[in-house]
Amino acid sequence: MKKGLRAAFAGLLCAIVLCGCVSAPHDDDLAERGDWMPYDSYSLETWLRPVWHTREMYNETVLFVGEEDEAPLLYRPAEIRSVRSYGLNVEYTEGKDYILTEEGKIRRLRGSAIPYFETDEYYRKEPDSVPVAVFGKYAAGFQENRYIKYGEKDTFTSRQIAVTYAHDCVWEGSIPEDKSDRAGKFLKKLEGEKAAKIVFYGDSITAGCNASGTEYGGNTLPYTPSYAQMVASSLEDKYAAKIECVNTSLGGANTEWGLENVEKNVISHAPDLVVIAFGMNDADLTVAKYKRMISEMIDKIHAAIPDCAVVAVATSVPNNETEWFYGNQKEYVAGLKALEREEKYDFVAVADMTAMHLDLLKAKRFRDMTGNNVNHPNDFLARVYAQVVLQTVAGDNYI
DSSP states (O other): OHHHHHHHHHHHHHHOOOBSSOSSOOOTTTSOTTOOOOOSSOOHHHHTSOTTSOSEEEEEEEEOBSTTOEEOOSSOEEEEEEEEETTSSOBOOBTTTEEEOTTSOEEEOTTOSSOOBOHHHHEESSOOSSGGGGGSOBOSSSSSOOEEOOOOTTTTGGGEEEEEEEEOOOBOSOOOOOOGGGGHHHHHHHHHTSEEEEEEEESHHHHTTTOTTSGGGTSOTTOOOOHHHHHHHHHHHHHTOEEEEEEOOOTTOOHHHHHHTHHHHTGGGOOSEEEEEOOTTOTTOOHHHHHHHHHHHHHHHHHHOTTOEEEEEEOOOOOTTOTTTOSSGGGHHHHHHHHHHSGGGTTEEEEEHHHHHHHHTTTSOGGGGBSSSSSOBOHHHHHHHHHHHHHHHHGGGGO
């Protein structure tokens, strides 16, 4: 029954402080204290500053539930530079709208202009008016059953805020590996011919659902594009090249759909690089079956286009308060990495967004980084997707 409910929900979606101080030393040349990059509007360079390798955090998002909620940040701030609305067009005042607690959290003050959800609005006593909400897991921490809030477009982002701050901490989580050697032919083409084609092929996350600058995100401030477009634009800038970005991703799509449609949606476009990103809608698949279908997809691409490099993105995880949707997603990275280790797949690089998202969740709450409270990233997490893919394809040189 769960599988059927998830499938129905996926189709509807289509329609409608990890810090402390170990690992990876900072390169102070990336962002010297006081030398702030633009942060009051969308900036590709700012948005792609890797969260694991900088002393400044730009527009990290949080969502308050309760009038005086306290939100954890990824790092303990040494200096708050700006607290703004999600669209970055409204700035809030310290001491009036918020304070920084001794624990390094942002606390919303009573009477603040900062938007928030009432607890009963977010953890609902009755199912939401959206039909799929009745599938949600009862939320923990209450004496009676509660239902999790769900919504698309700016349901959540209109109430999130963006915090820009400096810190003195060091990232303790996983760092995406530089696998640019596996994309060598693609990168050499960019360097030589100054032109290439990338096909992005996945589910709603790769399609750009809930990124603010997409149709699915409401085309609203700050107009952040999909992570796919950010990846293509960054590579264009770095290599002074012309990249044709083709996105054949589909909301609600699973790995089986990806295998069935690979000829039409990937091979027919003859790409130099394909970014494959399935798994979010495959909660019931075994790792073995997931790996088999991805490998068959890659085999078909490689047989038709031998020089095409492949990036296989290990998915982020869904909200664990939506038990009906949360399944095996975090396990699929093991299958991808086993595939990557096979000698015949020396042209395949795994971009491990799973590990990155799980590490972010050690410090931050799911609601602080989501666009729909079930599975879609907001702008902040979409930025991290782009950072992870770029680090995998181009290494530190992408910065």
